Amino acid sequence: MRKNELFLIFFILPLLTGCWDERLLKDSRTVYLSGFDLDENGDYQTTSIIRDLNISQASRGEISISNELVTGKGDSIKEASMAIDRSVAGKYDPAKGRTLILGNEVAKGDIYNVLDSLYRDPRVDINAKIAVTDNSANEIITHLSENEVEKGEYLYELIHSSEIHSEIQDITLRSIRTYLFDEGKDFMLPYLSKDVEDDEVKISGAALFHDHSFTGQFLSPDESTLLLFFMETKSKKAILTEQLDNKDDVSVSYNVKSVSRKLKLEKEEKVHADIMLQLDVEIVDYPPDHLDKQEMINFLEKRLSKILTEKADALFKKLAANQSDVLGLGRELIAFHPSIWKEIKGENYYEHILVNPKVKVNVRSSGIIL
Amino acid sequence: MKVKSRISSVVLFFVLVQTMIGVGLLSLPHQAHHAAGSDGWISILISGFFIQLIVLLIWLLCRKFPNLTLFDFSKVILGRTSGTVLNFLYIIYLLTMICYIFIIYADTLKRWILPETPGWVLFLIGFVLLIYGTICTVKNVISLFSSLFIFILFLFVITLFVYGDPSIDVRYLFPIGSSGGWNIIKSTSDSMISFIGFETLLIYFAFIKQSKNISALKGAFLAVLFVTIFLTYIVILSTVMLSPEEIKITSEPVLYILSAIEIRILSRLDLLFLSIWGLIVFTTIISYSFSASMGISKLIRVKHKFAVILSGAFVFIISMIFYYMEITLLEKWLKHLSLIFGIIIPILLLLITIIFKREAASTDEKK
Numbered sequence: 001m002r003k004n005e006l007f008l009i010f011f012i013l014p015l016l017t018g019c020w021d022e023r024l025l026k027d028s029r030t031v032y033l034s035g036f037d038l039d040e041n042g043d044y045q046t047t048s049i050i051r052d053l054n055i056s057q058a059s060r061g062e063i064s065i066s067n068e069l070v071t072g073k074g075d076s077i078k079e080a081s082m083a084i085d086r087s088v089a090g091k092y093d094p095a096k097g098r099t100l101i102l103g104n105e106v107a108k109g110d111i112y113n114v115l116d117s118l119y120r121d122p123r124v125d126i127n128a129k130i131a132v133t134d135n136s137a138n139e140i141i142t143h144l145s146e147n148e149v150e151k152g153e154y155l156y157e158l159i160h161s162s163e164i165h166s167e168i169q170d171i172t173l174r175s176i177r178t179y180l181f182d183e184g185k186d187f188m189l190p191y192l193s194k195d196v197e198d199d200e201v202k203i204s205g206a207a208l209f210h211d212h213s214f215t216g217q218f219l220s221p222d223e224s225t226l227l228l229f230f231m232e233t234k235s236k237k238a239i240l241t242e243q244l245d246n247k248d249d250v251s252v253s254y255n256v257k258s259v260s261r262k263l264k265l266e267k268e269e270k271v272h273a274d275i276m277l278q279l280d281v282e283i284v285d286y287p288p289d290h291l292d293k294q295e296m297i298n299f300l301e302k303r304l305s306k307i308l309t310e311k312a313d314a315l316f317k318k319l320a321a322n323q324s325d326v327l328g329l330g331r332e333l334i335a336f337h338p339s340i341w342k343e344i345k346g347e348n349y350y351e352h353i354l355v356n357p358k359v360k361v362n363v364r365s366s367g368i369i370l
Numbered sequence: 371m372k373v374k375s376r377i378s379s380v381v382l383f384f385v386l387v388q389t390m391i392g393v394g395l396l397s398l399p400h401q402a403h404h405a406a407g408s409d410g411w412i413s414i415l416i417s418g419f420f421i422q423l424i425v426l427l428i429w430l431l432c433r434k435f436p437n438l439t440l441f442d443f444s445k446v447i448l449g450r451t452s453g454t455v456l457n458f459l460y461i462i463y464l465l466t467m468i469c470y471i472f473i474i475y476a477d478t479l480k481r482w483i484l485p486e487t488p489g490w491v492l493f494l495i496g497f498v499l500l501i502y503g504t505i506c507t508v509k510n511v512i513s514l515f516s517s518l519f520i521f522i523l524f525l526f527v528i529t530l531f532v533y534g535d536p537s538i539d540v541r542y543l544f545p546i547g548s549s550g551g552w553n554i555i556k557s558t559s560d561s562m563i564s565f566i567g568f569e570t571l572l573i574y575f576a577f578i579k580q581s582k583n584i585s586a587l588k589g590a591f592l593a594v595l596f597v598t599i600f601l602t603y604i605v606i607l608s609t610v611m612l613s614p615e616e617i618k619i620t621s622e623p624v625l626y627i628l629s630a631i632e633i634r635i636l637s638r639l640d641l642l643f644l645s646i647w648g649l650i651v652f653t654t655i656i657s658y659s660f661s662a663s664m665g666i667s668k669l670i671r672v673k674h675k676f677a678v679i680l681s682g683a684f685v686f687i688i689s690m691i692f693y694y695m696e697i698t699l700l701e702k703w704l705k706h707l708s709l710i711f712g713i714i715i716p717i718l719l720l721l722i723t724i725i726f727k728r729e730a731a732s733t734d735e736k737k
Contacts, residue, residue, distance in 0.1 A: 008502060020487040122482050126630045127637065174630035175537035182613035233536055328539075335544035 025053075028093040029068075033144070033155060035137025036077065036114050037103035044106070044114070046080040047071045047138045048097075049145050050088065069145045071138065078117045095123040099155040100130045100173065101192065103137040107207065107214035112180055119177060126174040129159045132207040132214055134193040140201055143194055158203060159190050166228050166238035166256075167221040168206045169326075179209075183345070184330025186210055188227075191218040208324040211347065215322040223315050226308065229259045230277060230327055230357065239284060242307050244300075252300065253285035257364060265333060267340045270354045273329055277312075277357065282365040292370040297363050304361040312357035323350040377512055377577045382589030383596070384516040385574055385657065389567035390597045391522060392654030393471045395647065396478060398564050398601060399608035399623040405557035407549040408542060408614055411605040417558040418598025421565045424713055425590050428568075431720040432575035433582050434728070440572035441668045447719055447728050456715070457669055463711045464662035465684055467566070468655055470700045472496050472689040475651050482625060482644055489693055496655070497686040503656035504663060504678045508577055511660055518653055521646050526600070528643050529607060529624075531631050538610050562713075563705055564601055567654060568594065569712040573661045659685070 029050045037045040050068045070092075072083030085092040106114055118124045133140050144154065163170045168190045171179075179187040188206035195202050206224040208215045219227065228234050234256060241253040262276040283291065283300070290296045319326065330349055333341040344352040377385075394401075402410025435443035440460065445453030476492040484492070503514065532538075547554070571590060578586045608623040620626050629640035636642070663677035672680075692700060722728065 021484045127632050170536045178537055178613045181615035331541050335541035338545050
């Protein structure tokens, strides 16, 4: 029996599959950041930053990082990356890209054309973040490669911290596909722009999408935070500041602790969506104080509710103008009111929906002082 | 011929669960959605209930022939010649199932993690493992299965990480029943495929202690219940994670979802899932090949070891041929085959035994 087992082990050893499927780090050129653009002829242009690890023999294996900017053109994204592959030494490996940037022109077209090849490759990190720029992706990436050392990571962290502060929707390469294939839901992506004064790349808001393409409009961080409340998907922190009085220049900052939403859909001439939003907030910055008095708290609650309701009104008008159903009202109709959905379904179903938002603010806490 | 070793009915739970949860797990949500839309989970539940009935019927059949496997009592019921033919068909069926599992296994691995590895290597590994796992007594098989059961729980634990994802949308499950009652019921015949493996009960019931007692069924019932809940859970999970149109073009939704999950120190949970899934698939293969080789050894009167090598070689060659010539015949016929061998033939056998009052005692008289 012992002999048999030994024989078996020797038989299996050469079959260990790693031998075929090894991909050595030294052979592949790992990409940390990619961007996609569309040129005048309708060709796709891919811009990537490739990171090289140079392990020097001279100084005791000290590792230095160098970056290389590469571009390639082609009729499809895959052709563009093949073009890059031909121009670099080693194998161009886009799988590890942590962030993808869509140029303005690409985003305005059908973005699934760009993403398709990524979904087909099992090695691609589909947890990557996606962003839209106000100009070409090439410009942003060129800027980053000159000014920031940790390119891909820098953008990733930038987007990630915005997500933590509930300024943009938490969306990855995987979840974006869910939205693209959903007829009753749209989404928003972080909108990057280059600040001329500071010479820095910033997130200036959230780009609104309708169906598969960018509408050209974007929401400011405040607006998108409010929209995230309406979607009940805020993250840990959400700090907003409102000006209470224009004359006295008094403002209050508050952190929204919890959100609850009530949604009622009714079909009249149009589909009326009455949304009642309850926000439990914690005051984090209010110099005039007097929060020990109930009247003061009542005043604050009333004032904030009014301001936020007005803002929400403006927000939903903006969404309606772009037909961007980020709230997922279409999905709500499909799920709970299939008869209404049957009447209005189609590409532009959002025209038939009238949103009537209402916000109620409850002050729950004011930090360690009153 | 009577079987010698005895197993308790609780152990049957592990054997059945390991046989039933197998290669279909990955593509199940895709197929359930294809058949019944967002109501796929209902159709899984219904077929689970249906399988319980079938298991009951199989038990009613087997209790008439205590200590005899299908390969023995088929001769009692149908007579020597047609019984032998039926045994032969069952052996072929079991071996075809293994071939099918082999092909799906190799194909999935090649697409997800081992694109450069030649297909024959995967088949060879399968072949070696099949022989290694099957050359033993039923006791060894059972101890292997019950210890590997922990990995099924492990699969379950991995899927728990999905709940951190913000894009979960419960609304994808609604409206419940949108595909219409009749469509859901029709689709149960498709989702029944995910339960195949229960037909090995025809063989394993022979090993049970006191198989005449209704308590012998306990393990089998619990196993089907467990598998039903597990599969329903997997289907619901994929339905809330992916939008309906998306599931249609995602052939392995579970892997796809897991590949996007990142927990602090681990990313690509799909690779972890796949490697554990590989083990679970092999228990299915071992269970099938154990049954098949038992049939072979009885059919042509050879030792169990020799029968195992014979069935292993058969599976290895046939699945290689099918894989390299890209014959998709198996997939098409599998559904019908499993319905015939898992449900129709046992019911027919039961009817014959009841009508003609066949019992195990009659064999002893003939001998």
